[in-house]
Amino acid sequence: GTGSGGWVGSGIGSGFGPGFGAGFVDLPKLYSSRCSPAERLAKMAANGGSPKCEEAVTKGLAWLASKQNADGSWGQGHKGAMTGMVLLAFLGHCETPDSLKYGEKILKGITYLIDLGRNQKLPEFAGIFSEKPAIVSSTYEHGIATYALGETYSFAKLGNRELPGLRDAFEKGVSIIIEKQNSKGSWAYREGVGYAVNEQNDLSVTGWQFQALKAAKHTNLKINGLNKAVDRVEDYLESTQTPDGGFGNADRAQGYNQWNLSGAALLGLQTLGGGHPGAVNKGIRWLSSELKKEPLDWSKNCYLYTWYYNTQATFQKGGDAWKEWNAQFQKQLLDNQLPDGSYKREGGGAIDAATTNAAGGDADLYRATLCTLMLEVYYRYLKVGDREDEGSSLIPVRNR
Numbered sequence: 001g002t003g004s005g006g007w008v009g010s011g012i013g014s015g016f017g018p019g020f021g022a023g024f025v026d027l028p029k030l031y032s033s034r035c036s037p038a039e040r041l042a043k044m045a046a047n048g049g050s051p052k053c054e055e056a057v058t059k060g061l062a063w064l065a066s067k068q069n070a071d072g073s074w075g076q077g078h079k080g081a082m083t084g085m086v087l088l089a090f091l092g093h094c095e096t097p098d099s100l101k102y103g104e105k106i107l108k109g110i111t112y113l114i115d116l117g118r119n120q121k122l123p124e125f126a127g128i129f130s131e132k133p134a135i136v137s138s139t140y141e142h143g144i145a146t147y148a149l150g151e152t153y154s155f156a157k158l159g160n161r162e163l164p165g166l167r168d169a170f171e172k173g174v175s176i177i178i179e180k181q182n183s184k185g186s187w188a189y190r191e192g193v194g195y196a197v198n199e200q201n202d203l204s205v206t207g208w209q210f211q212a213l214k215a216a217k218h219t220n221l222k223i224n225g226l227n228k229a230v231d232r233v234e235d236y237l238e239s240t241q242t243p244d245g246g247f248g249n250a251d252r253a254q255g256y257n258q259w260n261l262s263g264a265a266l267l268g269l270q271t272l273g274g275g276h277p278g279a280v281n282k283g284i285r286w287l288s289s290e291l292k293k294e295p296l297d298w299s300k301n302c303y304l305y306t307w308y309y310n311t312q313a314t315f316q317k318g319g320d321a322w323k324e325w326n327a328q329f330q331k332q333l334l335d336n337q338l339p340d341g342s343y344k345r346e347g348g349g350a351i352d353a354a355t356t357n358a359a360g361g362d363a364d365l366y367r368a369t370l371c372t373l374m375l376e377v378y379y380r381y382l383k384v385g386d387r388e389d390e391g392s393s394l395i396p397v398r399n400r
Helices: 011-020 029-034 037-046 051-066 079-091 103-118 138-158 166-180 203-217 226-239 255-271 277-293 304-317 319-335 354-375
Strands: 024-028 392-396
Touching: 024 029, 024 138, 029 037, 029 138, 037 051, 051 079, 051 319, 051 354, 079 103, 079 138, 079 354, 103 138, 103 166, 138 166, 138 203, 166 203, 166 226, 203 226, 203 255, 226 255, 255 277, 255 304, 277 304, 277 319, 304 319, 304 354, 319 354
Parallel strands: none
Antiparallel strands: 024 392
């Protein structure tokens, strides 16, 4: 059995542990390429990666592990977001609470997030994964942390570590996201209120909320309003496409918004279930044309937040768009990783260097998580076309 709540409750030790420990476990097919070193290398080779990419990932994870705080969190100013980002990077390499190398650190990070939501002092902020739930960044923090807990829940059956409260924290987190969606299908924030329904649509905030909803869909938990919320966000994303194919934010005429956020909109349209081939093809063509005009350059116009989404969107599309993007982003990341596993500070103006500007004192962590997640792209998620049945895969537990 799976117990009654928590990290599939108390039943995971006696149920999944001895029952599946020596054999196979059920994992959403979406994640199936992460959990075998041989499969990771095969996906790397098939998708244009290299052993250097995997080496950079392992160095990056080791550096991230070394930066954990005593309370289990990562970061200083935005602990909910940074802890979520680091956990996503670990999970992207199939490092779970049962990982021999990082299991204890991952367990502490997950517990930190569960407690963060549970221990909010004001009832209106109950369940929000932020130390400062009234400020605008809490919208990002909550989306990122919920996304990480959703992937954690899907990996719960891989192990026999108990995590009481995981399911409740995650379901509460998703319910908050659904509740805060506005009439257009988007999310934003209000100064002084933090995470609040706001009719000013924000494509950047929306990106993290839909990634959390996507993770929720793959848990197979029955969460009220989930499917409707996903349908509505797909409608919103398609509505932001400009005549030239990019995707804008509140002001669709602002060219930089198109470049910064088109990959986020494309990723949602590709992976949330609706397909949207016309909008996706038009958007990918636009991204490719922009890349030709302005090749990636770490030293002068590097916006890693944009690169994170564009890497996934072009990977999902495949073909020439992915080959062109992969050749450039991979070289930029590998050339700019430092010997300790972290990454050089990127260059650019006020917009391009927003990785540093947005994360403040957490910029080194944020930069390393974005780069690690990008270099895991070759195996982190199957391409949509490879998982159309959306079934599950039997993963050999001892082959990790």
